[in-house]
Amino acid sequence: MTNEKTTLSSPADEQRTPLLKRLTGANTLWIGLVLLVLVAVFGAIRPDAIFQVTTLQFLLAETAVLLVLSVGMTFVIITSGIDLSVGSVLVFASVSSAMAMNAVSGGDATNAGWGVIAFGLLVAVVSGAVWGLLNGLLISRAKIPPLIVTLGSFGAAQGAALLLNNGSNVSGIPDRLNRTFGSGTWFGIPNIVIVAAIVTALGALLLSTTRFGRYTYAVGSNEEAARRVGISVRGHLTKVYLLAGTLAGLAGFMGNAFFRVAVVTGHETDNLNAIAAVVLGGTSIFGGTGSVLGTVFGVFIPAVLEKGLVIIGVKEFWQPIAVAIVLVAAVWLDQTRRRARNQR
Amino acid sequence: MSEDTAAVAAQKRERSPAVRQSGASGLLGSAAGRNAGLVVALVLLCIGGVVTAGDRFADVDNLLTILRLAAVIGVVSVGMTFVITGGGIDLSVGAIVALSSVWATTLATQGIANNTHWIVIVFTALVVGGACGLVNGVLIAYGRVVAFIATLASLAAARGLAEIISNRKTQIVNVPGFAAFFDASVLGVPVLVVIFALVAAGGWVLLNRTTFGRRTFAVGGNPEAARLAGIDVRRHTVWLYTLLGLCCGLAAVMLVARTTTGSATHGGLYELDAIAAVVIGGTLLTGGRGTIAGTVFGVLIFTTLSNVFTLNNLSISAQAVAKGAIIVVAVLLQQRLARRT
Numbered sequence: 001m002t003n004e005k006t007t008l009s010s011p012a013d014e015q016r017t018p019l020l021k022r023l024t025g026a027n028t029l030w031i032g033l034v035l036l037v038l039v040a041v042f043g044a045i046r047p048d049a050i051f052q053v054t055t056l057q058f059l060l061a062e063t064a065v066l067l068v069l070s071v072g073m074t075f076v077i078i079t080s081g082i083d084l085s086v087g088s089v090l091v092f093a094s095v096s097s098a099m100a101m102n103a104v105s106g107g108d109a110t111n112a113g114w115g116v117i118a119f120g121l122l123v124a125v126v127s128g129a130v131w132g133l134l135n136g137l138l139i140s141r142a143k144i145p146p147l148i149v150t151l152g153s154f155g156a157a158q159g160a161a162l163l164l165n166n167g168s169n170v171s172g173i174p175d176r177l178n179r180t181f182g183s184g185t186w187f188g189i190p191n192i193v194i195v196a197a198i199v200t201a202l203g204a205l206l207l208s209t210t211r212f213g214r215y216t217y218a219v220g221s222n223e224e225a226a227r228r229v230g231i232s233v234r235g236h237l238t239k240v241y242l243l244a245g246t247l248a249g250l251a252g253f254m255g256n257a258f259f260r261v262a263v264v265t266g267h268e269t270d271n272l273n274a275i276a277a278v279v280l281g282g283t284s285i286f287g288g289t290g291s292v293l294g295t296v297f298g299v300f301i302p303a304v305l306e307k308g309l310v311i312i313g314v315k316e317f318w319q320p321i322a323v324a325i326v327l328v329a330a331v332w333l334d335q336t337r338r339r340a341r342n343q344r
Numbered sequence: 345m346s347e348d349t350a351a352v353a354a355q356k357r358e359r360s361p362a363v364r365q366s367g368a369s370g371l372l373g374s375a376a377g378r379n380a381g382l383v384v385a386l387v388l389l390c391i392g393g394v395v396t397a398g399d400r401f402a403d404v405d406n407l408l409t410i411l412r413l414a415a416v417i418g419v420v421s422v423g424m425t426f427v428i429t430g431g432g433i434d435l436s437v438g439a440i441v442a443l444s445s446v447w448a449t450t451l452a453t454q455g456i457a458n459n460t461h462w463i464v465i466v467f468t469a470l471v472v473g474g475a476c477g478l479v480n481g482v483l484i485a486y487g488r489v490v491a492f493i494a495t496l497a498s499l500a501a502a503r504g505l506a507e508i509i510s511n512r513k514t515q516i517v518n519v520p521g522f523a524a525f526f527d528a529s530v531l532g533v534p535v536l537v538v539i540f541a542l543v544a545a546g547g548w549v550l551l552n553r554t555t556f557g558r559r560t561f562a563v564g565g566n567p568e569a570a571r572l573a574g575i576d577v578r579r580h581t582v583w584l585y586t587l588l589g590l591c592c593g594l595a596a597v598m599l600v601a602r603t604t605t606g607s608a609t610h611g612g613l614y615e616l617d618a619i620a621a622v623v624i625g626g627t628l629l630t631g632g633r634g635t636i637a638g639t640v641f642g643v644l645i646f647t648t649l650s651n652v653f654t655l656n657n658l659s660i661s662a663q664a665v666a667k668g669a670i671i672v673v674a675v676l677l678q679q680r681l682a683r684r685t
Contacts, residue, residue: 003397059418083462084616085436136674138672142676142679143679144672144675144676144679145629145675146628148623148671148672148675149672151616151619151620151623151668151671152668152669152670152671152672153668153672154616154668155616155664155665155667155668155671156662156664156665156667156669157668158659158661158669159660159662159663159664159665159666160665161661162660162661162662162664163657163659163661163662163665166659167659167660167661173622183598189610214414229493254387261553268612268613272435272496274495275492275496276493276496279493285490285493286490292628315508316509317504317508317512318504318508319504320500320501320503320504321500321501321504321505322499323500324496324497324499324501324504325501327496327497328483328487328489328493328494328497329502331489331490331493331494332487332488332489333489335488335489336488339488
């Protein structure tokens with residue numbers, strides 16, 4: 001009787017790992033420290049400029065879009081996949097949503113109401129989801145490597161976005177949208193940041209507390225084993241890319257709100273930035289491990305570094321080099337640490 | 345000695361499936377078969393060009409234009425074939441092309457070139473490209489940073505450095521001998537195209553007829569087995585990335601010659617173009633199988649496609665869509681064909 005109880009309770013105990021611990025994971029604490037050190041160093045050099053409300057507001061708002069992209073990318077990379085198309089899908093969703101809003105308000109949506117804005121959001125999310133679904137089906141059903149599929153949709157979505165509006169930016173974003181979500185704040189926090197924070201929190205919960213999240217890890221660490229324990233690997237992969245596409249669509253809409261224009265260029269390297277953020281955050285490029293919180297740190301490390309370097313007056317050209325050094329150093333340290341742990 | 349046995353073993357491993365597959369038709373037949381889809385695609389594209397654009401397409405000058413455009417990205421793609429066959433990937437090629445083009449066209453370099461010989465420009469670009477490749481290789485092989493991340497970082501770093509050196513200005517080349525040499529033609533064939541042909545031929549020999557090539561297949565197919573068989577996998581990996589770096593340096597020279605400028609914006613998205621060409625050519629992204637001929641066809645297909653589109657006044661956007669579709673469809677077809685045999 002007692003024996004039965006212990007055998008029954010031990011797996012239950014295992015499942016009840018504290019939520020915070022599951023959210024943070026093993027690697028994230030360390031990368032969070034790097035971020036803290038960066039903030040501390042820049043703060044010590046120029047406390048007056050760094051800890052200003054406007055500086056922080058700007059830093060957060062500029063990073064919000066990339067954060068949403070990176071949350072989706074975290075899921076994809078944990079399945080040991082990759083998505084190069086997120087930036088292009090973002091542009092496509094942003095352009096089609098802006099054009100849809102203009103179309104339903106007779107050519108110019110600047111003074112449009114909430115109904116039109118909701119429609120624009122729907123268009124952005126759906127068009128992102130369609131690209132994500134296409135990626136997912138080609139990867140899971142047709143068995144084409146993710147790098148190739150998303151390399152293809154990287155070009156195709158960007159091209160399609162340019163075709164939609166003959167290659168020019170789309171203006172006419174509703175003022176109301178920009179005022180509330182683009183530039184509005186809530187207790188000093190930009191609303192766009194709140195949206196990104198909510199998406200991130202939901203993503204973190206989805207990854208660490210739900211069956212969907214556990215399947216994501218399972219598929220990434222051993223696809224064959226996942227299939228044999230009865231997980232529909234194809235279905236799950238399709239859903240993960242669908243999620244990444246949907247979030248890219250949402251990010252496109254957030255970009256519209258923030259910039260007041262649907263911009264067709266400047267997102268060519270979003271994919272690499274998102275991947276860099278995810279990997280910096282301790283998610284293994286080989287799949288199976290990773291966390292959303294780590295990705296949050298990974299997004300902010302380059303952002304803080306760039307902002308900090310500008311403020312202490314380093315020429316802007318040096319920023320990519322500094323970011324590159326931090327990226328390689330972080331990944332190298334992480335891999336060395338992991339190898340040491342595995343050898344033990 | 346042990347290395348040679350390993351190479352022989354790798355060679356046998358490499359060949360045996362091909363022999364089994366093709367049976368009586370022999371090795372040559374199977375090689376042609378592998379590229380048949382690409383040849384058909386290229387022929388279809390050319391027919392499309394003749395039908396839609398007529399004489400403007402089927403014109404010697406136009407065909408030479410296609411080849412001249414294909415030459416630069418072609419040289420990069422040949423190098424990329426080696427890296428991908430060896431189980432790696434390099435995202436920094438476009439940035440290395442930019443950095444080499446900028447470094448080779450600074451006022452200082454041009455001054456030295458004018459005072460001595462224009463070959464200084466070529467030499468500088470090759471050294472810069474090779475050095476960048478060497479850094480990539482060492483980071484990946486000895487630093488054991490994942491190739492994807494290491495080269496992603498050097499993409500950012502090399503472009504940043506190119507911007508620092510050029511101060512984001514376009515540097516115009518004014519070295520008479522340099523321009524004269526690269527604008528010339530050999531028996532009607534532009535020098536750039538000749539260089540591309542030489543690089544492709546050299547790459548084919550290196551990959552298929554030398555120990556270096558055999559080791560590349562072995563390292564890409566199974567690095568642990570290659571190591572146990574006595575191949576110095578790390579050193580070989582460094583060589584592969586250095587070779588690609590040199591190719592990027594050469595591509596930078598050709599790009600500088602074609603545009604008469606060096607700029608930090610040169611080579612934008614070359615990494616994706618090169619990877620696309622290599623992969624639709626039939627080289628496995630997971631390593632262990634690669635083909636130079638396929639890569640050359642891949643480059644020609646994309647360049648011809650964009651030429652046909654341009655002749656028909658179709659926008660770059662439409663090209664991007666078609667290109668994306670072609671990449672996916674080509675790989676899909678290849679997989680179907682591979683499964684059937």
